[in-house]
Amino acid sequence: MRPGTFVRLAVAGNRTDAARVALTALSALLASLAVLAALSVLAIQTPPGDSGAHSEQYTNALLREPGLRGGTAFAILLLTIPVLALAGQCARLGAPTRDRRLAALRLAGATPGQVTGIAVLETGLASLIGTLIGLASYLVGRALLHRPDTDGRLPLPTDVLPTLPELALVVLALPMVAAAATALMLRRITATPLGVVRRTRRAGPPRPWPALLIALGVLGAALFQPIREASGDRLTRWFFVGVLVVAFAAVLGVILGAAWISRQTGRLLHRHASSPAQLLAAGRLSEDPWAGSRTFAALLAALVFGAGAAAFRAQFQLRDDIERKQNWQSDFGDGRNEFYLRAVDLVDLAVAVAVAIAAAGLLVMLIEGITARRRTYAALVAGGVPRATIGVSILWQVLTPMVPAVLLALGAGYTIGRLLNPDIVLAGDWETVCRATTELCADPATRDRHTELVRTGGMTYSPDVPLDQLALLGAGAVAATLLTVGLGVLFLRQNTAVEELRAG
Incomplete structure (x- = not known):
């Protein structure tokens, strides 16, 4: 198959395919802007000189x-996580129509590899368009936002540019x-002349x-x-790396655990259902x-990081309150807590x-x-089921597993953030x-062997x-x-017409 034919087949499609390409390009645009920033x-x-010197050209x-x-x-960079999750969700838009189109290509003589290549090329071209627009938007925005104040200082780093x-x-x-x-997502899917077949399916219920x-x-x-205290300052440079690894493990556990939560809440709802919508x-x-x-991935990831940030904020706010209350000039008296609070x-x-982007992906x-x-x-x-009943069932389907998953995400994020911020211990006097x-203590010859310095009068906050x-989160x-559910249900009427029974 010629390269030009590949490109034409990759960009071909109906309005749903065009919407999928547009949303994929938008996701790439947002991700590129975040990375460039x-x-x-x-x-x-x-x-030059002191490595801790401040860049005074910024406000x-x-x-x-x-x-x-x-x-x-x-x-x-945290913004790229929900954006990439949104891109994965946008790739599923119009999947049944795309599957029929891929099956038609197989019927026309295309090989399974060529069909997969067309789908991959579609995503790659859409993402490339998005990143190019993102780069252009970044350069234009950099020029428009370069506005020094009367002292020549800048609110944003518009005077620098990545290499x-x-x-x-x-x-x-x-x-x-x-x-x-x-x-990678298509590795277990084969496009045949009779349709798209998934080679393997998930076996058994989620655990x-x-x-x-x-x-x-x-x-x-x-x-x-x-570990950080035992190793001194040697682990300081790895602080963000360690936090990222720990947070990633928790985020992955919360996202994958949503499947088990969905199954358990579904069984519980079936047992106590009191309406057709709940059934x-x-x-x-x-x-x-x-x-x-799949549905709540980006939203749960944002909540884990948000709850962790809340724990850090509580710690920094406590340090700032102690400084203001006791007017310390050491340990906590350098005013850096306000900077951390701004961070x-x-x-x-x-x-x-991220929550807004995740809501768009959920839609x-x-x-x-x-x-x-x-x-x-x-x-x-x-068969006589009112559309309102179907709409309410969709609401139950979304909210029933979401509420416990949100509580789990908030609990995991806050717990990790709290453990990374121990209690503040204020030193007392040495005695x-x-x-x-x-x-033995009265004898000068033996007293020195049994004495030690102990800090007394300290306080723990x-x-x-x-x-x-x-x-609030x-x-x-x-x-x-x-x-999002309310907006999604608006599409229910046009997709529940009786004529859809004859649709392919």
Whole structure:
């Protein structure tokens, strides 16, 4: 097959295929903007001389201080997680129509490898278009936002630019990753002239083994501080790496555990169902419990990071309160806690954007699910089931596993964040204590062998549990889901017409 034919077949399709390509390009655009913004922060040069010197050309302390730029870039990169999850969800949009188109190509003589190559090329081209638009948007935005104040200082790092190899890597690597992910997802699927066949299916119901990943993340967070204290400053540079590994284990455990939660809540809902809508939702949850892991992946990941950020905020706020209360000039008196709180503000902003992006991905999944099961829903409507009942069943299907999954994500994220931030111990005075009998302590010849210095009068402060912030995160996620379900149900009427019973 000629390359030109490959390209024409990859871009061919109906309006649903065009929407899938557009959403994939949008995901690549958002991901490229996040990566380019993080690279811009890391490209800031520290003034020569002292490695801790501040870059005074910026108004924001997160950009001025070298020690805060890594955390700032890390917070920005968090945005790529829900964006990539959104890209994976967009790839499923219009899957039944695409499957029929691939089957037609096989019937026309295309090989299985050529059919897979067409699907991979479609994703790669869409992602490449998105990254190119993202690069252009970054360069234009950099020029428009370059506005120094009266002192010549900048609010954003618009005076620096990532290197040319870094720009090329972002533009080319993201489409390659998207294409590789598409090829990986299609490795167990074969397009035949009679349709698309999945070679292997998940065997058996989901198991609760993902809880081990969550426990591994919690254990790693609990051991992180003792290992760091025992090793001194040698592990300081690996702090963000360790946090990322621990958080990834917990996020993966929460996402995979959503399947087990879906199955258990489906069984519980079936046992106590009191309406046809609940029975329909319970049947769907029991039939495909893995849909929960696919649907809520980006949202649960954002909540884990958001709850962890809430734990860090509580710790920094406690340090700041102690400083203000006692007016310390050492240990906590350098004013850096305000900078850290601003860094956490950036993480909170990233989490809010991530929740919005995850809600958009959830909307894509709901529309795709309604479209894929339109014949089933049309048969229910033809049999006398009201459309309102089907809409309520979709609401039950989404919210029933989501609420416990959200609680699990918030609990895991906060627990890990709390373990990474131990209690604050304020030192007291050193006193000499003799650990022996009265006779040995009274004898000058033996007293020195049994005496030791002990710190007394110290105080330990523990940060409060930020219930208000955790509740706001959970309520925001549920509210975004309710809004998404409401928008998705709007597509129910046009996909439950009786004519859909004759659709292919």
